[in-house]
Amino acid sequence: MRRITKVSLLAYLIFLTALSIFSIIRLYGNMKDTEVFKYSNIKIYLDNKKENVIKNPDESYMSPVMIGGEPYLPLESAARLTGFGVVLDDNTINFSSKKIGFDFAHFNEDEAHRMLDKFKEVYPKVNVNLKLVPNANGEYQNYLAAALKSGTHVADVFAVDSSFAKRFIELPDAFADLTDKAKGYTDKMIPYTIQVGTDKKGILRALSDTAAPGVIIYKKSISQKYLGTDDPLKIEEMFSTPEKILQTAEILKQKSNGKVCLFSSFEELMLMYMGERRKGWVTDNKLVIDEKVQDFIGFAKMLRAIRYEAGIEPLSSDWYSAIYSNDSVMAWVCPFGQISNIVGYTDIKSGQKWGVIRPAYPFYDGGTWYGIYSKSQNKEIAWEFIKYFTTGKVLMRNWANEYNSFPNNMEIISEGAKENDKFLGINRFKLFEPIVKEIDGKNATAYDHDIESEFVKALRLYLDGKFASKEEMISSFKKNVKLRFDDLVVQ
Template sequence: MKKNYLKKFALLTLSTIMATSMITGCGSSTATKTDSSSKTEATGAAKAPVDYKGTIKVWSWNTELKDLGIIAKFNKAYPNIKVQLVSIPNDNSAYTTKISSTMSAGVGGPDVFLAESAYVKKFTNTDYYEDLSKAPYSAEKLTSKMVPYTVDLGRNEADKSIRALTWQATPGGFFYKRSIAKQYLGTDDPAAIEKMMTTTEDFIKLGQTLKTKSAGKVKLLAGYNELVNVAIGSRTKGWVKDGKLVIDAKMMTYLDQAAQIRKEGLDAKFNQWTPAWTGSMSDKTTFGYMLPTWGLAFVLGVDAPKETGNYGFVKAPTPYYWGGTWLGISKNSTEKDNSWQFVKYLTTNTDFMEAQAKDKGDFMNNVDVQAKLSSSDAGNNAYLKGQNVYKVYTELVKGVNGKLFTEYDDTINTAWNKEVDLLILGKTASKDAFLKKFKADVVNAYPDLKVD
């Protein structure tokens, strides 16, 4: 999930919030199951779940596992494994620094620790995590039902072993206000809106149409940078290849489109995660937002709860993903067996996954669960006026290419966005000057990378 954003909604009563945004069709028979036998896990356990005893320490940068009821569900199946959740906020990289220093020391620390998509590769490419491909874990046997990109991001680049797994997938799309679509486009039907934005060029034309028909009142986006994740997802080359910085042509196209959106007045000039940005989710002038799966329940559902029924969801011009949480077993753990039960339960137990999807609206990393919810009313979403969001998510996630992402991405993406803002705001004179500054930022962060 978006780093640090859970701080905001962790303080809220999630059960109340989810009443408007959770997936409907919640049946008590699934939500109350606690069986974690071999029929619901990809591999059978050597002993019954109740026979596992001990305490495991789990480190995270937030309290997501507690707030979303994940630990509670695990403890219904494994009542004798106590989970001690330690939250270390990642402000100024405090969490990642703590993990690195603790793991480098070689002793102590967590039994299981979590990693966000932004830096999961930094951890999986070290020996901080156990090699889950090897016995007794044999995780390769568990991945056939998982979304491929999620497995790719959890692999060590050198030996291709699995070091971390995730229970969720986070493809992104476009959430739009039906009321604006109906008034200025003549329809609020997701199928019709999707046809209007099959390419980023079409998407910008849609913004121009909204501007013209509303006499400039309606903005396509809150901010031009809503498109950056779409651009990143559209690449054919990652940021780093063979130790060299690579700037995919799609990123330069994004640069031009961002400038066009701002120049033509198609965005509201709001920065993401600011009060103005979240406030615009309830206004009558901002058309929509590029957000991933978790954006439905934990952004729109939190910041615009009264907009229930006023939003629709469609594919973005290009598949992309944003966020997600991976977990693995610390090499220093003295509770590896119990830790593996925790990791395995969260990432393979279909009873847990169905309950989590229905209770909290999470998009689960299991193709069978995805198929079940996307083909029935169980995938319908009240916040989206009954639209089967699982069906759209299931199609979106097929286009995400996890092989594009590297351990350098978080830092390079941050540098890119910073320099783009300076260019758009006129503080950088030209694209050539922009590229020079961006490359200098990369060299400063990673002196060993080759930069032309």
């Protein structure tokens, strides 16, 4: 009896196996003959009769497909529309039916609302609570510092400006580790933005969606009149080294009978020299005055003594007058994002009045970094938010053209701007492609903004004759740094 039972069971298993194989073969045959078409013209509606356009994080459309004559939606599209839970892998957000949201802190109202509006288009089910605190008089920094210290009311995602980015990137337990999440993305970003976003231990804490390479812009009418050309290539050669800058300044002074200065302020040129340093302001908890800083003190003294720079304080009324109302100054050193503020939108496309060239020393100034609070309970959706703005190629290109910014994406830069996206008559991406990789972000420290503020104060006094010597100026500078930061070693 047992033998008959075993034979029957064996026969039954063989039958099931054969049936399974037959079904698989038949299914494969049917699938092989099934045509699959992708359609971008099929409109999608929910019960509210409102048309829904579904996009990927890179702004490309999630198009329905036709399989065997039947329309289907990709699983992620259906999830975005309905809010049902879909987890495909570690990098896929769970669009569960429960309410999803996170807190976002920023100091720039226009930028924050622009980001939220765009994110809402792609993630309509996600609720983002904005905490907006202007950084006038350091208000935003004080808010972040107090919240992080108490561990309460800390936003899941918070923005930091380049002037204080390192302060919070280096702060223990402030930003979460993004190293693993960002793999596969950072190789497309401009290296210095990764260096700034990485702490002293080599852990990536924050990412930026834009870059801020330094430029020199100049008035073409002045260069043509006194230097004999307004050709950017020729002008760039005249500004290619500190020595050539001094020669050009002397020619301009002689030809204009002293009416025109090459630069408005030494402070703008300081940006260039800071970018060429081998060491930052602080190394191993010690104040460092790099050789390039020493060189700049002498360079600035010469500019002021021979009146190659006008001694105008940046952003003052005289500074704006030199830009818009008179021809007392020829050139300005500034980050890329500041061009539109100086040039004005009327000349952005044509470049008839203004020209732009690369500086002698590559540098950056400005930019915003975004990170996730280390103790956030919403890290998954917070990462989707940061990833969307820092890796979405289509979005980054569109915003670069719309807002005259510089995208933090080497692929976009290598492709160049389209013909109708030219900026001041040049292809801005191609112009800076050779040098953006040379910009150094490793020297950035948490102390930079405050130390440079003390340095500028001391240098102004020195150029105004308030210090008898360079040594006296440096001594005063060190004393003030020590008073401001008692944790630093100042020798």
